[in-house]
Amino acid sequence: MATRFWLFKSDPDEFGLSHLMKCPEQTTLWDGVRNYQARNYMREMKSGDGVLFYHSQTKPPAVVAIAKVVREAYPDPTQFDPLSKYHDAKSSRDEPRWSVVDIRLESALDRAVTLPEMREEPALTDMELLRKGSRLSIQPVRSAEWKRIRAMGRRQAPKA
DNA sequence: GCCAACGTTGGC
DNA sequence: GCCAACGTTGGC
Secondary structure, eight states, rough: OOOOOOEEEEEEHHHHHHHHHHSGGGGEEEOOOHHHHHHHHHHHHOOTOOEEEEEOSSOOOOEEEEEEEEEEEEGGGGGTTTTTTTOOTTOOSSSOOEEEEEEEEEEEEEEEEEEHHHHHHHGGGTTTGGSTOOOEEHHHHHHHHHHHHHHHHHHSSSOO
């Protein structure tokens, strides 16, 4: 199956690129997702899939790094932990409700690709991220969008 | 800080 | 199974 591409939103106040860079092997499990659609996307992911690492709640919000999926979906341990804010009493170990994948940082972009820039980019007009009211924290990204954003993130912003 | 959009919950 | 109420997300 062909490599697929995804966008992961993170709130850098909670867990952003600087946190990911400090993780052992710059790898982390993506825990705490409590939205079924986002969960289902994680369950579709394959090792090697590409990840756009996005900071929300920043001024401006922006894609800041490239990562990749290095472990496919498995149960989110926080759902079983009564002390976790992600604890889910309705989930059971026999039938875990929530999943995680592991992602590893590949590289920070040379320059952040901001949301307003993306809105101005004709090649990106169909992106889920740019849809009004789009709140999904994990979204599929088309191959052409992936390439375009990577190009925009190189040292010099190319002409549109 | 505001508020629109969205998902979830729970009463009926 | 509908839908109003509520909580959350996230850009602005």
